[in-house]
Amino acid sequence: MSNPLALLGRVATYALLIIAAFVSVFPFLWMLIGATNYSADIIKGKVTPGTALLQNISVFFNSVDMPRILFNSFFIAGVGTALTLLISSLAGYGFEMFRSKFREKVFGGLLLMLSIPFAALMIPLFIMMANFKMINTYQAIILPTVASIFIIFYFRQATKAFPHELRDAARIDGLKEWQIFLYVYMPVMRSTYAAATIIVFMANWNNYLWPLIVLQTNEMKTLTLVVAGLTSAYTPDFGVVMVGAIFATLPTLVIFFLLQRRFVEGMLGAVK
């Protein structure tokens, strides 16, 4: 410990970690403190808790049809996540379990498509949805996300650790392929599903650009859109915006902490 160079190294490490922690935590803190202050105080940069919390909450609930908006957000994120996991994990399972001449070519093609930015897809997708008469519907948000290339890739990688002999054993036990998937693969891969749930749920919950384009009436809007909408007034009430931000962040936090242990396991690819 007496080595001054080592000491310096430790000081630098901790300094860096403290800065990183501050950068990550400060927005949360700012949000929580802001929710208790009047807009004018927030603009002045007041960093101590104030007394306006109840007022901000009541203004927020008066200006927003909260039950409806929450339902929209949860429905889209929930159903979207369930479908994405089901369809993308089926694809990942198929890519890893079945041999074919074209397998790697198709998979490579899929990965290539990851590089197409959403901005390039936006307009054709909108025209497609308009043709299907799906503008301003839940399915317009959910359907384009259910075959997620990233999640397919993630499941294929994770499936490499799934023992093929389990599938053989299940076939001898008389299971059909879909039963193997349902009764053997899914329970065995639950850590992977948990990790994917967090990733997909967060992405769906926070999704902004596409819902902004497709959801056109107030009763269809999601929480993310509504919170963003609060800031677009001439003089936004930042205290109310902060309350909205808390509600918008809470579910992802809860899901993350519920599934955290499995998330880490899933990221390590642990299959036992």
Added chain:
Amino acid sequence: MSGLKLRNVKKSFGAVDVIKGVDLDIEDKQFVVFVGPSGCGKSTLLRMIAGLEQISSGDLFIGDKRMNEVDPAHRGIAMVFQSYALYPHMTVRENMGFALKFAGRPKEEIAKRVDEAARILELGKLLDRRPGQLSGGQRQRVAIGRAIVRHPDVFLFDEPLSNLDAELRVHMRIEIARLHKELNTTIIYVTHDQVEAMTLADKIVVLRDGIIEQAGSPLELYDDPDNLFVAGFIGSPKMNLLTGTAEAGGIRLADFPEHLVPSPVAVPAGTAVTVGIRPEHFDPTGSAALDTSVEIIEHLGGETYAYARGAGSNLLTIATDNNRTLKTGDRYQARFNPASLLVFGKDGKRLR
């Protein structure tokens, strides 16, 4: 009535032929062991019998029924895998009853059969544990239990003991032999370990490169191998194989040019041959002898093996009839009876 017949069975993966035409009859209640080096196709052949790999051509009969296109679950077989392949999210009881549950059997029958298997394998106390909480040997017993519960006509074992340590392997080997007696069904067992093959089998099938080199009882294969490969593969320690040339009065070995070894079979002079003699067939009272110098001694207590050489570089393995006084560097006259020699032609086929 559940013997098996394989008729000109072939398997290829793309352009690669893995099984190149296998004809085999397995009788009801026989314990058959497929043995061979890795990559010989023994596991593939077993998986084809199980229905996990399609048969490219040829016919497979289990009992009298052609089974080529029948689902694995309906072939009347059960399989035990090398990695056990237990469902990790189910208890031992659920693992064993899973197939029956899917077949729609009543709960009481499942419980009865699981309990019966648990009794045979002494798994009673483990029934509510999960595979992750069991040792390797226990997992292997559960895997066997899962097979027993289905009351199959044919048991298939794919290198079931490879993942166990040496002591446990011997123990489980005896268990499996006992099980065969108790269940009295046909068993097909794949291994690369010729000791397992010798000790368990009624019939050994030696495979190499997708063809059957020889099939027969363990002692037939030991005493009377058809070719060099089988001679070298069966028996432990391995048979000594020495090259030589036939002459008028016998065979002149390249490593022992001073002797003319009497040949047990008539070989035309000038023929290049390989002579095989098993380490345990050296006999101090034998009529023929090879002069060797001892390089390494292995005392096993009950037997002493000498690794010795003649003029060449090949080491000869010799069972010395437990000669405990032998030392490295000693001259040793390895005596044997010419009748115990096996002679093989240039193509590796046995000359009889």
